[in-house]
Amino acid sequence: MTTSRSDWPARAGWLAAVLGIAGPVAAQEVQLPSGHSARLYDVVLETAEPVMVPDAGTDPEALPEEALAEDEPLNRPPAQVAAPAAGGPAQGGLARFRLVVDGLGGAGAAYEDVAPDFAWLCESLALPALDANGWSPTEVVIALSDREVAFGATDPQAVQFFEGFRIDGGACIAQAF
Template sequence: MLAASPVWATDVPSGHSVELYEVLVDAVESETWLRFRFIAPHIARGEGAVEYDVAASDMMHLCAALALPYSAEYALAGDVIVISLADRATEFGVADPEATQFFEAFRPVDNTCIWEGL
């Protein structure tokens, strides 16, 4: 497991700001998965919340604009990049029914992100 340091904040196509708070590297079967976990308060439940269809384009953007350069900078090699958005910090692998979370998986190919569809 790698902690994101320093914390990276960026704007996404929806016009909101997200903060990278954790990067995890783990094995899933025979593959290495890089998990980029972001706090995205704008996806919280309620009126005015960003829905999944809008957040999906944000996740594609985060893969290409942040995860790929981060991986290169820190010499991380992965078969799959998972981008997750949560309205609050959550512990990885622990259910939190109060949290809103969205996930997408991508294959890094020739410095681009190819959507995998979990």
């Protein structure tokens, strides 16, 4: 299944169901610990083999050489985007939560200013929404941008920050991204 504008209504309906909101998806505002407001505009679920990377605190020099081989996650083709399967929970895979933060990258909204928001969003928004809908991903990516960007598209004018997390025991563990 590809991500396109024609898929948006179906994805928006699923997103509203995931978050348990009755109103339009655009109304889902989240107040971040940094003091900024974010608007959730997209959730992308990928059912694929996990792409575990070392934890953020791992020294790359301590990794065995084969861990840095040609089969790195960035060299792999993109995973297929999939909607939840009817009749059963999804196990494994990757969940991407994509949010807009107005003024991101500007004064008071540099990466350093919003960095603590990523773990909070993973723990407080992503995991509860996924759990409530029977999804058990192995990874979550939180993406903040200053504008909506179509999934998989590039926008050189957009400011985008990403953080990845491995899910272990119901907790978000920051990954070297």
